[in-house]
Amino acid sequence: MGILGWTYVFVGITFALYIYVAWRSRVSDTKGFYVAGMGVPPVANGMATAADWMSAASFISMAGLISFLGYPGAYYLMGWTGGYVLLALLLAPYLRKFGKYTVPDFVGDRYYSNAARLVAAACTIFVSYTYVCGQMRGVGVVFSRFLEVDINTGVIIGMCIVFIYAALGGMKGITWTQVCQYCVLILAYLIPAIAISMKVTGVPIPQIGFGATIAAGHPDAGKYLLDTLNIIAKDLGFVQYTATFATVNTNMLNVLCITFALMVGTAGLPHVIIRFYTVPGVRQARASAGWALLFIAILYTTAPAVAAFARYNMVNTLNDKPYIERPQWYTNWQKPGLVAWVDKNGDGIIQYRPGAAFVGRPNFKMADGKRVLGKYGQPLLNNKITTNKNELYVDRDIMVLASPEIAGLSAWVVGLVAAGGLAAALSTAAGLLLAVSSSISHDFYYRVINPQATEKQRVLVARIFIGLAIVLAGYFGIYPPAFVAQVVAFAFGLAASSIFPVILLGIFSKKTTREGAICGMVAGILFTGIYIIQTKFMGVGNWFLGITPEGIGTIGMIINLVVTMVVSSFTKAPPQEIQDLVESVRIPRGSGEATDH
């Protein structure tokens, strides 16, 4: 059976599994729909959180990003894991004790204000939606590359699957499918990583392998892999792999700010926070944060190893090699346009050097529905060619997607990677869509518009809104707004500068007032939002200490904290019952019985 056959087998089996699990965990009440009846065991919640958190970007793109960044790639690694320490220590146990359904629930009740509730709900919807668009696109891309269906058909199939299990089982269905999805995605990530580590270094543990020496039979055998990568980089004119703070955007201050913004942003993401409402009690909330981070760490410590192996393999199999002797995987991934070559000096040899080989993504010359080929059989391009010496275009996603082929693994592993990529994208999309629909149906509809709604009406409204949210997400997946990549900085920046600080102060400072929280949120959002719009869309330079938009959430968070504390200090203290609420949140006892499981 070939790659395509195996891919259909794996994707078919996993999809059937997700639907079966969702059918088994269907729900009929709001507690089941929003927080899975608060009966999810910590290990399962840890797995679900890990799948929820690790998106198409973590699975497909992160290793590739690190592979091209080298040392500064650490800000993704530390930023997207360190946030869980903040969650475990500062937010999760207290929010679980509070024990409602959504993030705006806490903000609205703690700050005795529907205005605060609505600001938090708007942030939740915006942050989550920014993310969803990327996931649906990811689903479409995996379908089109591995199953050779049209990208839009892929998005629609993905929408239908998510709709079935999200609308049927709400949080409960999503939780148990995410547990399965975690298992699929981690296997799909580890198997090729271990095989490549074995192949390049002879060490079966990738985390150790990428600090080991290169195995016999490979170029530079016997030398340390990282040293070799540094030498290769130096020879070709790239920044060395382990070099620190080498470019303007990776100076120390900026690396610090980006890492911090990603950590705080992670801790402030609504779809992650609501996962901690689903466990039976405070102790389980703490434990499940630990499990979640452990499960995430398995992938996140493997990713930098995959990055280093991929860089080594790519340079050695392509650079300074004649195009006609290119490896099979190159030909396979040239089809969807993830690699391309322009023979600038006409010598028929692939030169890989710093800089972009041409402007934009590959746009192949076509005639009679076929690609026009050059002298060496390479497809020709319409793109504007740049003047540097680099001739090779490599999409960074290829580092993970093509890794089984680069390592020469069997066809079934490729099928498994496809199923893993889909699991990562679908699990994250489902979690985000639930966060969006619960903010609309619970925080807007039930808490503000129609507080008299019956249980039945509320579940129905939640189902309708999750359906609408999926359709809208699918629309953005098919017609992606040009700015999707740019708005990811927005999601983290906003989570860091709005949601995280108000929850933090709400728990740790009894004297924080409604006025303080609202002013703080608005100040944080305005500063961060305006800075990102200026630097990303209006071409203004990074005017605040040279900090890039990815790291500006750090400053936004500080502004929010300062404004909230200053305004709180001269407004009327919160009513006694709110201060009592804060005190009760600080003590684990009485977190409420589990209703289910």
Place this chain on the structure above:
Amino acid sequence: MSKDVKEYWRKNLRIMAWLLAIWAFVSYGLGIILVNPLNTIHLGGFPLGFWFAQQGSIYVFVLLILVYCKLMRKLDREYDVDE
């Protein structure tokens, strides 16, 4: 608020502060601010600062949450506020 509960909260804050200090030291200290001096030391093929940035800090994060769960469980029992 009773005296016991106040004391429980104070001890909780102390545990938190220590663990967060380690969290910041390992990631921002060893992984970023001190990365260059640490890179002169090697751990097998890893420059030490690079290792902390891409591997070590993540392991420490996992351990920190584990220690936090253990300490808080003990504290909850000691002050009789557990579930």
